[in-house]
Amino acid sequence: MRATGANGMHVIGVVSDTSVAYQWFHTEGETGVEASRALVKLFGDRSISLSVIDLTRYELGNVILRGRLQATAEQAIAIVDLLAQMCPAITPTATELRHATRLAETHRLTLYDATYAAVARARGSELATLDKALLKAGLGRRPSELVEMIRLEAG
Amino acid sequence: MAKVLISLPEELLADIDREADARGVSRSAFLRRAAVHEIGWRDPEELAATLAAGQAILAGLGPADAAEEVARDRRERDARDRRR
Numbered sequence: 150m151r152a153t154g155a156n157g158m159h160v161i162g163v164v165s166d167t168s169v170a171y172q173w174f175h176t177e178g179e180t181g182v183e184a185s186r187a188l189v190k191l192f193g194d195r196s197i198s199l200s201v202i203d204l205t206r207y208e209l210g211n212v213i214l215r216g217r218l219q220a221t222a223e224q225a226i227a228i229v230d231l232l233a234q235m236c237p238a239i240t241p242t243a244t245e246l247r248h249a250t251r252l253a254e255t256h257r258l259t260l261y262d263a264t265y266a267a268v269a270r271a272r273g274s275e276l277a278t279l280d281k282a283l284l285k286a287g288l289g290r291r292p293s294e295l296v297e298m299i300r301l302e303a304g
Numbered sequence: 305m306a307k308v309l310i311s312l313p314e315e316l317l318a319d320i321d322r323e324a325d326a327r328g329v330s331r332s333a334f335l336r337r338a339a340v341h342e343i344g345w346r347d348p349e350e351l352a353a354t355l356a357a358g359q360a361i362l363a364g365l366g367p368a369d370a371a372e373e374v375a376r377d378r379r380e381r382d383a384r385d386r387r388r
């Protein structure tokens with residue numbers, strides 16, 4: 150998705166996977182949080198457009214509540230609310246879900262993984278992800294790679 | 305800054321004023337923020353504050369690996385879906 154940036158210029162669209170959104174808020178034990186957070190900074194500068202998908206709210210809430218962090222419900226609610234303030238959440242269209250299903254079959258991904266890739270592709274955006282399966286399938290890029298690419302493009 | 309004249313239903317204006325009061329901002333500031341959000345942008349200071357607030361909430365909960373946490377969650381959901 151190429152949105153219009155600060156100077157009326159078109160900017161690169163980035164769809165963020167839950168793994169990247171998780172690093173916006175969590176630090177301890179993580180690798181590469183700087184790049185994940187640099188995407189937010191670039192969004193604030195209007196150098197990129199940034200979005201998640203509606204599924205991200207559920208995934209982020211679930212992994213914080215039921216994953217290793219074992220956060221309380223109140224903590225998970227607060228994080229999901231903050232995510233909603235961070236950037237728009239895309240609701241995948243029926244066409245994107247069909248495309249996601251085909252990608253899931255072709256690349257042997259879960260439909261959850263594939264939906265992020267399908268949404269990013271359909272909207273001409275880059276997918277920022279730390280998911281090994283998506284990266285291996287060539288359907289997304291690490292935040293560090295995207296940040297470098299965006300900075301190079303900006304000159 | 306440009307000044308504009310817009311038409312709004314009375315009830316909506318009352319809602320806007322109530323919400324702006326609750327947030328301690330002016331009507332203009334509230335409407336600017338709403339418009340920026342609707343277009344899909346966010347204020348840099350607001351983003352920085354949101355990040356800091358989230359990091360404070362999760363600080364001290366211990367180490368985790370985002371990629372592994374999310375991948376495991378999706379594998380588990382996928383496995384449940386297959387059993388249905």
